[in-house]
Amino acid sequence: AASQLAMAQCAMRRWSACPDWAPSEEQQAEIDDLKEKLKTWGSAIHGELERHRHYGGADSIFESELRPWHQLTPEERRADPFAKCLVGPFESHEGYVSVSYHYDVETSHTLYGDAATKERPGALVLTLQAVATIIEDLEKESRRLLETRVMRDLHAATRRQQAAARERRRGAAMHRSIQPPHRN
DSSP states (O other), X not given: OHHHHHHHHHHHHHHHTSOTTSSXXXXXXXXXXXXXXXXXXXXXXXXXXXXXXXXXXXXXXXXXXXXOGGGSOHHHHHHOTTTTOEEEEEEEEETTXXXXXXEETTTTEEEETTHHHHHSTTOOEEOHHHHHHHHHHHHHHHHHHXXXXXXXXXXXXXXXXXXXXXXXXXXXXXXXXXXOOOOO
16 A cells, blocks of 8 residues: 555656646646545555554555655655656647647656657656556555455454453353342
């Protein structure tokens, strides 16, 4: 869960590093929605990781507010699983012409049209759909962790109730065995 959370945060951080003018209104609405989902499910996973931390579980790396790309240390940038991936595609509509482009987070350059394949041959592209899939996977993992904890807690409560019932029966049996017989 911690690695999925880290991956989701890295993916969202890259898309958030794009210039404000790059995403279309629809893309921006989806980015905002994905940020909210990341915050919700990231917080849930963070809570579960914190619960398990005293049992030797992993520390949570959850950032309730993602640090911007430019605030990452060089080590953090190198550790990004999407390092050197382009972000996009975006579209620009100028008059009767539509131009597709990508954004290079590492260099802060916009690569229009064929420039992406010429300047960055073989570069992978982190699409918004890929980010959505990563966050959907994070949601599934979060739900799985919560369900596991609920089932474990229910099982523990059932065991405690059964133990208490055994103790009550034992106490009642002891009480009956020390009662003097009734005389008529």
